[in-house]
Amino acid sequence: MLEQSDESGSGSGVGTIIVAPPTEARLIADFLEDQHDIDGKPVFEIIAREQEISSSLIENLADSLAEVVVLHSAANGFRAKVVKSIVEQHGERARLVIAFVPKIGDWFDVVEDLGVLTYRLPLRAEPFDEMARELPGLLAEARGKFARRALSTAVEAAEEINKSMAPEAAAVGGSPAAGVRMPTQVITSWSSKGGDGKSLVAQELAWQLANVGGHRVLLVDADMSRGYLAQALNQDARKFAERHNVTTLAQEFLVSGEISRESFEEHLYTVPDVHNQGKGNLRIVFGIASPEAATQPAYAADHGTQGARFIHALVEKAYGVYEFIIFDIGTAITIPVHFAAIKEAGHLLVLATPFRPSVAPTREGIRQLEAHQAVRRDQLRLVLNRWSPEALVKRDELPDFLGVPLFAVIPLVEEGQLMGVINQGFFVSELVWRREKKHRALQPFVTGTASLAENFVPGIVAAFKKHLNQLSNQKTRFWNRR
Numbered sequence: 001m002l003e004q005s006d007e008s009g010s011g012s013g014v015g016t017i018i019v020a021p022p023t024e025a026r027l028i029a030d031f032l033e034d035q036h037d038i039d040g041k042p043v044f045e046i047i048a049r050e051q052e053i054s055s056s057l058i059e060n061l062a063d064s065l066a067e068v069v070v071l072h073s074a075a076n077g078f079r080a081k082v083v084k085s086i087v088e089q090h091g092e093r094a095r096l097v098i099a100f101v102p103k104i105g106d107w108f109d110v111v112e113d114l115g116v117l118t119y120r121l122p123l124r125a126e127p128f129d130e131m132a133r134e135l136p137g138l139l140a141e142a143r144g145k146f147a148r149r150a151l152s153t154a155v156e157a158a159e160e161i162n163k164s165m166a167p168e169a170a171a172v173g174g175s176p177a178a179g180v181r182m183p184t185q186v187i188t189s190w191s192s193k194g195g196d197g198k199s200l201v202a203q204e205l206a207w208q209l210a211n212v213g214g215h216r217v218l219l220v221d222a223d224m225s226r227g228y229l230a231q232a233l234n235q236d237a238r239k240f241a242e243r244h245n246v247t248t249l250a251q252e253f254l255v256s257g258e259i260s261r262e263s264f265e266e267h268l269y270t271v272p273d274v275h276n277q278g279k280g281n282l283r284i285v286f287g288i289a290s291p292e293a294a295t296q297p298a299y300a301a302d303h304g305t306q307g308a309r310f311i312h313a314l315v316e317k318a319y320g321v322y323e324f325i326i327f328d329i330g331t332a333i334t335i336p337v338h339f340a341a342i343k344e345a346g347h348l349l350v351l352a353t354p355f356r357p358s359v360a361p362t363r364e365g366i367r368q369l370e371a372h373q374a375v376r377r378d379q380l381r382l383v384l385n386r387w388s389p390e391a392l393v394k395r396d397e398l399p400d401f402l403g404v405p406l407f408a409v410i411p412l413v414e415e416g417q418l419m420g421v422i423n424q425g426f427f428v429s430e431l432v433w434r435r436e437k438k439h440r441a442l443q444p445f446v447t448g449t450a451s452l453a454e455n456f457v458p459g460i461v462a463a464f465k466k467h468l469n470q471l472s473n474q475k476t477r478f479w480n481r482r
């Protein structure tokens, strides 16, 4: 066991382990404890201190919930090989490794090459200030790497075995990771321009939180320019949406002044559970059937106040019943329904693409959000979508330019294949979960979405990986029997 520190207990801050000799550890702890966010809450929570990098430390890290490990080169056992195993040893969470190394010699280059955030000794305040300031982005990057490594190795292993497999062996197993009920969180997916991936990302995030995380999720298509989700799913969903959608629900609310339990239930489309174990965790309220619907009194009455009241009533109805309410909206924040969905959000996903024409509108959009007092800046979650190494905008440039820390990165994948999958009515994550070999090119997209979901439900990437591993083990057992 790691030595538990007395400092823990507040429960806030990112779980941090210090590995250093006692005097240095105290100094590091002081510097870490000096760091507070804008609400005055501590940034780091020291959950353990160790004096040496032993094999038992590395083993224990596998079960640790720590997200930050701070290493001092004077700790016993500090060697490049050992540091490397710490970088590669992930727990149930993505992890950022930070090291302080001697000024002289080539320690700096060697350690930095291992993927460690490296600083030269002596210990001083500046690196800690910088770490605290950059932490959201650094953790977002760590989550991305974690997800990539976890899912790609698991998928590769499964695919190798699968090459010689009979199709009937492809039964899906495993159960969701979660269990602990959480209070309701409202997430709204927004971007300042069309086609940035708001709908797709909202849909995939919802699917993963529900099917991989095992949480109850309500996904609401509240885009007043056009409904998307019903069109993106199968015929069954489209049929359902003809009779029950956000407009028919808003009309009931207009007429009766409330959303009754029965009519609420009636309006929810249940996405089948991927585990085939009873009803699924994901419910959807489908969107408007045509742009004209947005001009109906159910939304437009009282200069649009009716639409905003409706969104508020909808959230109230779902509050406490669903652990996540996810809104997919359109770009225009002046439309009261969109504005209300932004107002309700605890987390506003700001989708942006790393291409120059998209950058200025995003900054202008954020300025507008603030001018209209729609959200506080600390509720903005920057999600870089369609990330590509060839993008002219550097990854760090955008968070700096927009003044919003990086929350997740979703790579650009082959659009034709993505569209093919959507046209057939599938969730992209579901295909990777079922390990559909022919959609392998879409895996980076799912990995990026998993690193986004990991922010809300730590352990989602590990659960995804576990499932894929189980799948491959099942196949091995099956193969051995024959």
Ligand SMILES: Nc1ncnc2c1ncn2[C@@H]1O[C@H](COP(=O)(O)OP(=O)(O)OP(=O)(O)O)[C@@H](O)[C@H]1O
Pocket (backbone or CB within 6 Å): 191, 193, 194, 195, 196, 197, 198, 199, 200, 201, 223, 228, 329, 330, 331, 385, 386, 387, 410, 411, 412, 413, 414, 415, 418, 419, 422, 445
């Ligand atoms: N990471 C990605 N890689 C490749 N293609 C992507 C990616 N993300 C989204 N797309 C493509 O962009 C299209 C538009 O995405 P989506 O409809 O989700 O955007 P949107 O922001 O909701 O648009 P709108 O403003 O029209 O509602 C998708 O159909 C998909 O084909």
Ligand SMILES: [Mg+2]
Pocket (backbone or CB within 6 Å): 198, 199, 200, 223, 228, 328, 329
């Ligand atoms: Mg959309």
